[in-house]
Amino acid sequence: MSTILFAVIMLGAIGVIFGLVLTFASKKFHVDVDERVEKVRACVAGANCGACGFPGCDGFAAAVVEGKAPVNGCKPAGADGAAKIAAIMGQEVSDEERMVARVLCQGMKGVAKERYVYDGYKSCATAAGIAGGPKDCRFACIGLGDCMDHCAFGAISMKDGIASIDEDKCAACGACVEHCPRGAIKLLPISQSVIVRCRNSDIARVARAVCSDACIGCKRCMKECQYEAITVENGFARIDPAKCTRCGACAAVCPCNAITNANPVPVEPVMQ
Amino acid sequence: MKATFHGGVHPAHSSKHATSSLPVRDFVSDTVQLVMNMNIGAPSAPCVKKGDHVLMGQVIGEPVGPLGVPVHASVSGEVVSVEPLPYLGEVPPMCVTIRNDFQDEWVELNPLGSVEKVDPALIIPAIKAAGITGMGGASFPTHVKLSLRPDQKCDYIIANGAECETHLTCDHRLMLEHSVRVVDGLRAAMRALNVKEGIIAIEDNKPDAIEAMTAAAKDRTGVRVQVLKTKYPQGGEKQLIEAVTGRQVPSGGLPIQCGCVVLNVATCAAIADAVIDGRPLVTRLCTVTGHVRQPANLRLRIGTITNDIIGECGGYEDEPGKIFFGGAMTGLCLPNDTMPTSKSTGGIVVFSKAEARSMEEGPCIRCGKCSEVCPMGLNPYMIKAAADADDLEKAKKLNVMDCTVCGSCSFICPARRWLTASFKIAKSNIMQQAKKAKEAAAK
Numbered sequence: 001m002s003t004i005l006f007a008v009i010m011l012g013a014i015g016v017i018f019g020l021v022l023t024f025a026s027k028k029f030h031v032d033v034d035e036r037v038e039k040v041r042a043c044v045a046g047a048n049c050g051a052c053g054f055p056g057c058d059g060f061a062a063a064v065v066e067g068k069a070p071v072n073g074c075k076p077a078g079a080d081g082a083a084k085i086a087a088i089m090g091q092e093v094s095d096e097e098r099m100v101a102r103v104l105c106q107g108m109k110g111v112a113k114e115r116y117v118y119d120g121y122k123s124c125a126t127a128a129g130i131a132g133g134p135k136d137c138r139f140a141c142i143g144l145g146d147c148m149d150h151c152a153f154g155a156i157s158m159k160d161g162i163a164s165i166d167e168d169k170c171a172a173c174g175a176c177v178e179h180c181p182r183g184a185i186k187l188l189p190i191s192q193s194v195i196v197r198c199r200n201s202d203i204a205r206v207a208r209a210v211c212s213d214a215c216i217g218c219k220r221c222m223k224e225c226q227y228e229a230i231t232v233e234n235g236f237a238r239i240d241p242a243k244c245t246r247c248g249a250c251a252a253v254c255p256c257n258a259i260t261n262a263n264p265v266p267v268e269p270v271m272q
Numbered sequence: 273m274k275a276t277f278h279g280g281v282h283p284a285h286s287s288k289h290a291t292s293s294l295p296v297r298d299f300v301s302d303t304v305q306l307v308m309n310m311n312i313g314a315p316s317a318p319c320v321k322k323g324d325h326v327l328m329g330q331v332i333g334e335p336v337g338p339l340g341v342p343v344h345a346s347v348s349g350e351v352v353s354v355e356p357l358p359y360l361g362e363v364p365p366m367c368v369t370i371r372n373d374f375q376d377e378w379v380e381l382n383p384l385g386s387v388e389k390v391d392p393a394l395i396i397p398a399i400k401a402a403g404i405t406g407m408g409g410a411s412f413p414t415h416v417k418l419s420l421r422p423d424q425k426c427d428y429i430i431a432n433g434a435e436c437e438t439h440l441t442c443d444h445r446l447m448l449e450h451s452v453r454v455v456d457g458l459r460a461a462m463r464a465l466n467v468k469e470g471i472i473a474i475e476d477n478k479p480d481a482i483e484a485m486t487a488a489a490k491d492r493t494g495v496r497v498q499v500l501k502t503k504y505p506q507g508g509e510k511q512l513i514e515a516v517t518g519r520q521v522p523s524g525g526l527p528i529q530c531g532c533v534v535l536n537v538a539t540c541a542a543i544a545d546a547v548i549d550g551r552p553l554v555t556r557l558c559t560v561t562g563h564v565r566q567p568a569n570l571r572l573r574i575g576t577i578t579n580d581i582i583g584e585c586g587g588y589e590d591e592p593g594k595i596f597f598g599g600a601m602t603g604l605c606l607p608n609d610t611m612p613t614s615k616s617t618g619g620i621v622v623f624s625k626a627e628a629r630s631m632e633e634g635p636c637i638r639c640g641k642c643s644e645v646c647p648m649g650l651n652p653y654m655i656k657a658a659a660d661a662d663d664l665e666k667a668k669k670l671n672v673m674d675c676t677v678c679g680s681c682s683f684i685c686p687a688r689r690w691l692t693a694s695f696k697i698a699k700s701n702i703m704q705q706a707k708k709a710k711e712a713a714a715k
Contacts, residue, residue: 115358116607119594119630121693129362129700131607 036065036088043084045076049152051173064089075099076153076171097189099172101155101165105141105184106197106257108160112140112211128181136210139199141184147176192241194248198258201236208256215258221250274476275515276501279647281680283438283504283601285477290567291441291559292478296449297570299584302372304346304575305357305612306332309365311405312412313339318366324351327379329552332368335400341413342403346554346573347372359611360597360604367612370575381550387460395464395547402546403553403615408432408507408536409598411616414543417533418464426465427531430516431458431540433474433481434500434507437599440619442557443537445569447474447481450541451488455495457540460547462494465533470495472537473516477502504601505678509534511647523674538618553615562622563589572617578609581620593628596621601679634687642681642691648674652681652691659698664705667698675699 041061052073054060063069064085071091072082078098086092105112118127118134124146127134133142143161155169156176163176167190176185184199196215200207204216217235229243230250237259239250248261309315316333320326326345333343349372356364384390384398400415420426431454435443447454458470472489474482476499489495498516500506510521512534519530527534535543538556545551554574558581561567565586572581578595582588596603597617613620642652650671658666672695681691 119628120605121690121697123697125701126693126697130605131360131611132358132362132364134607 034065037061039088040064040085043077043081043088044074045081045171047076047152047171047173049076049171049173049175051075051171051175075173078171097191099187100167100170100190101172101174101176101185102167102188102195102197103141103163103165103185104195104197104199105139105162105182106213106260107135107137107140107211108143108162110160111213112137112161113209118144125179125181133182137200137207137214139182139184139201140211141180142182146179146181147185150175150179189241191246192239192244194239194244194246194251194259194261196237196239196258197260198256199236201234203235207235213257216256218255220253220255221259224249224253274499274501275473276503276506277511277514277647279645279649279680280503280505280511281645281683282502283683285438285502287438287561287600288441288444288477291439291561291569292444294441294445294567294569296442296445296557297568299570299572299576299581300347300372300374301573301576301580301584302374303352303369303577303580304372304573305367305369305577306343306346306575307357307359307365307367307612307614308333308343309359309361310343310411310574310614310616311339311341312410313337313341315365316340316343318354318368320345320351320354320368322351322353325349326351326370327377329379329381329554331552332370333366339413339416341405341415342401342552343368344403344552344554345370346575348375348377349373358607360606383550384547387456387463387544387547390460390463390547392463392466395460395543398546398550399464399543402542402551404539404542404546405553405615406536407538407542407556407616407618409602409616409618411614414535414539417535418461420465420528424528425531426467426528426533427469428517428533429458429461429465429467429470430512430532430534431470431472431537432507432509432512432534433472433478433485433537434512435478436475436502436504436507437601437603437619438504439561439599439621440559441561442559442569442618444478444481446541446557447478447537448484451484453541453544454485454537455488455492455540456544456548457542458495458535459492460543461533461535461540467533468494471498471516472496473498473500473512475500475502475506504680504683505647505676508647508676508678510676523671556613556615556617558613558617559619559621560585561619563592563624563627564622565589572613574615575612577612578606578620581613582609582622588622590624592622593625594623596623601683602677631688633689636687636689639686641684641686645680645684647678647680648676650675652695653689655698656689656691656694659694664698664702668702672698673702 044057048056052060054063071086113136115136122144124142124144127142141162145158147163148156153169153171155166198215200214207214207216217232219232222230222232227243229240231238251259251261314337317336319334320332328348330345331342332345335342349370352369352371354368357367358364396415404414406412433447462470472485486497513532542553558572559569568585595606636653655670655672675695677696679692
């Protein structure tokens, strides 16, 4: 009995001594941390994706408080996160629209012509360096998943040989844009739903020979557009998002299905 | 004593049996397509236009930049097109296509005569004018390799006749059929650099070549034959130097830093042609083997289309799975059979569908075989982990830049990990990063 008592007293005494030492140490060596850093840290997405350009979420939170990073610098946190951080910092947040990554290629199996069957190391960057890539089109999504491997949010999957992005999960961190050897992924405002899903700027004959969904620069969309939002330069259509009303008339007439109306937002055409 | 290096593997040498006893025969096709980026460095600039009549050996591509080499017409005839065409790299290089008139009219040549009597100062310019690049596969311009800075000293020139790659036998046949030319070329290089010792290194699986080269080297100043153990990658520049001289090339360094220059035996023969006859590099020996009906050793005009070569060898045995330029270990896989050969194409190997199938990658079991066989003394399994995690800094610390991409680790790995492939990517990523950093620093 006395042995147990002795042990309990001893351990208790050691605990008290250590507790006192720790209390003293924490007072003596106290580092003042701006409490806003903690609060900002709680509002960011916490994926440590690095898209803000700072070393992880902690680095970003510290930078925001120091005024080195913008309050809406954490793209994954979205508008809500930015608003919360702005509130903590006592700033206004600019009403920037949410961005999403979109794949500007529809060259899936059977659509884009294949140059050869690639059976090597599963990396787009490697395949792109071998005889110009496995697809004949030099702008095409190679479909081996370099973007998927670098997506911290699991938003990208490979379907029929091209990348497909789940826009709900996409946090617009830009990792996929950076790692696509073809530059086939772009960050676009989510409302810009009518887009040319092709980047082929070759002449019509060449473009058509390599992919049946390639933009051939036929200008039908340009003629169809009532709002003069479309220009065709270098054999390739461009839509001006400022003028586009998302009516989708161009997508309906495109002979190659190169223009798509991703998530049709009913926008009333502003007749002038 | 048979010399060798540490590490290495033994891929099936039986792959050479199909062609090792076949004498070289000529094959000339009706068109050749000469790509302008046959050398490391900037591609040459085409200096002919469509419709021009060119003579054999005429310069059709002017050298560009410090590593530039000229490209010569390998047949006489009419230039059909000068345009960028898809080739093995990412960007289609300029190609000059010539329709052969089968006259083989040579341009005026400038022979310098016997290699023992020629003015040594004329040798390197002759090599440059002949457009010679390393014919073992790396395509490094030979005149650059032989142009030493004043502070560099060369003790040995090694003629590389190891031919450790699987399937290939063209260097073997060259040493048998043109032994004297190889020795002449080696002597020319030795005289150009004033080197006292020239060594012809041959693996012991080619006893007839050893005999022929020993006979050819007899009575020649400073030339001897060194027999090597048969092991892959015995013909790798750094491995060869270690085996022959016992010296090691410093990490990230060049052979000249340990006083050696290594030339492939085919390069030596090309040097002899350039000096003795003044002939530019327009033909080369090439082994065509694997799943073709009649495997052969051919003397090809540079720029011959693969399809024509396969036709000459009786066509495919069955539907081809993969076609390589080079051997099975380091060869480059072709996207299709319309690609032309280049100055460094020593072999065309055809794999059947069954042989070509890729293996599923398994998890690393830490058996350490890759570290055992790595001829550069690296730890491939550790580098692979770093490369897979995109941790380039760690890969660099593990000396991935010293990897010679020989493929020994991938060959031996029981889990069939894609080791070499990921090192190749890691190396190119590191180089790109360095380039970007340099550009940023320049700004």
